[in-house]
Every structure is written in structure tokens, then in C-alpha cells.
Amino acid sequence: MYFLILLFSYLLGSIPTAYLAGKLWRGIDIRRYGSGNVGTMNARAVLGWGAAVPVFLLDLGKGMLVVYLARLAGLEGNIALLAAVVGHIYPVWLRWQGGKGLATAFGGLLLEQQFFGILAFCGVWLCIYLFSRDSDRAGLGGALAFTGLAAWRGVAPGKLWLVMIGLVVAWKHFVELTRKGR
Template sequence: MILTSLLLLAIGYLLGSTPSGYLAGRWLKGIDLRECGSGSTGATNVLRNVGKGPALVVFLVDVGKGTLAVLLARSFGLNDWLQVLAGLAALAGHIWPLWLGWKGGKAVATGLGMLLGLAWPVGLACFGLFMATISLSRIVSLSSVVAAISLPALMVISGSSSAYVVVSLVASLMVLWRHRSNIERLLAGTEPTIGQKS
């Protein structure tokens, strides 16, 4: 079981490391997203520099990475804590991908995927908050920050296990840390809206 757990954690990390946004930029525009816009390889930077269709595909792939890591762990009978670790491994892989010199995305979509795998009602509630905020503000980073801050409270309200509550706190902090430059721009009033270049 120890070897199985370690293998599934490694698989979770490798899933998260799949550089979907980077590949979209390279294949479709011949650009390195790490040198464009925000420097992130996530769906938002793909939207701004490659296009809407590729951004949607990247978003769905990144969500799938987080969900698949959790569901694989569950299918092998791993407990809640190990399922959580598999999801966090996918998040870590997305943020610090092996293939891209440890510089990846901000883990919002992959974090959503992890939540959908662990506790789908909480995942959908977070996505709802994200969409409501983006419809009002048209600022992706603000929507991500609102969803991240709300996550631990939603997990507690849902009555989820202590493992899920802990992972919600960790995932929230990871997302907020990755958005620290965005938060500075939000406070300064200089964060771009959808359709603007960052």
C-alpha cells in the first residue's frame, strides 16, 4: 500500500505537470507563454495570447488533471488523506512543472478539478462564486481570489472530513500565494480585465 500510495502521488504530480497551456502557445502561435503577458501557463494567459477556443480546452484539461489525480487515488482504495495528497500533488505539478523549469500556472483550474473529485458540491459552489464575480468585475484574478478565500468556509459548512477541510486551507493559500502580484495590482487598481493585455 505504501508503494501504491507513492506511485499515485507521483502520477498526480505528473498529471499536474502536463503543460497544456504551454503546448497550446507553442503549437498554435509559436510562443512561450512564460515570456508573454503574466508569464503564467494557465488558461487566462492562453486566452489573452492565443485565443478563446484554446483557452477553453486548456481550462478543461487543467480541471481534468486535478479530478483524475483524486479519482485514481480513490479507485485504489486510498483514504481521504491520501486522496487529498494526490490532489495536492497535481496542484504542485501545475504550479511547478517538471518539464518547464518549475514555472507553470496558478492552479485555479486544477484546484477546481481537485475539489470536484473530492467534494463536487463544494467545487460547484466555488465555481459559481468565480463566475458570479467575473460576470460583475470581468477580472479573472479577482474571481480566483474570491473563490479561494471562500473555499475553506464552504468546506466546513458542507460538513466534509477533516482531511478535506485541511486541503481546502492549503489549496486556498497556494492559490493566493500564486496570485500575490495580481493582488498587488488589484489593490493598485491596475489589474487588467478580460480583453485587456496584462
């Protein structure tokens, strides 16, 4: 059962909602426009808010759904969330090139009631963004703040998975920064 929940979580997380929105809204491959990313921010930049809001809500819902289903099965929600975030970032359907995992992580973290971690992420993200105007730098800083807080105040056994979620999201933002040469 454990393996099936993790596999389902990964596969659900890997559904590329921004890519599908690009195909449905404009008949385009969103990876060829804007930042090339398959996430909410690029959907907003390329397709507009009308597509970005549903993309965000669906990605948020993916995180919430896997946590909910894992709990129903009597499993740790955070490990299912980690699988979904990894699926979002490295989707099998798009040759491992996905989004940055924030909306999916955010949805699951809301259901896991990780409010202090979410506030830490948002506060650091906002501060860095106001000074740098760079969402990748802000995302990296926010993810590292979340990771640090999760490591410091998390509770076992979910603590390890929370730290891993933060590190995976931070890594993806770091990779984006180095790819862009910033």
C-alpha cells in the same frame, strides 16, 4: 504506493498544457505574452478560444484523473489533487513557473463532489470580478471563500487537504497581485 500516487499526481499536474498549446498553435512560448502565466486565461488572451478550451479541459482532466486514480488505489483523493495543483502551479518542467491551479483544482473538486465549495468560489469570484474587473482579485477572494467553507464544513480526513488546496490557489493569486503591484 502512496508516494508513487503523489509523485504521479504532481508530475501529471505539472504538464504545462497552455505552454504546449502555445508551441503547437503558434510556435511561441506563451510565458512571453499576455500575463506570462501558463494557464487557461492567458491561453485565451494570447491564442484565442480555440486553444483555451482544450487547455481548460485538459487541466480539468488532470485534476479528475488524479482523484480517480487515488480512489482506485484506496487513497484520499484530495491529497492527490493537492499534489496535482501544486504541480500545475510549480511545474518542474518550467522552472517552477506555472499557472494558478484553478482548472486542475476544479476538475478534482467536481469528482470529489465539493459542489458547495465550488459554488462559494464561483459566487465570490463573480461578485468581486463584477466590481473590480480583476480576475486575480476575484480568484483570491474565491479561493479564500472556498478555503473558509472547506474549513467550516469539511469532513475529516479530506478536510485538511481541501483547506490546503484553497490556500495554495489563494497564495498563487496573492503572489500574482503583488507582482503586478495591485
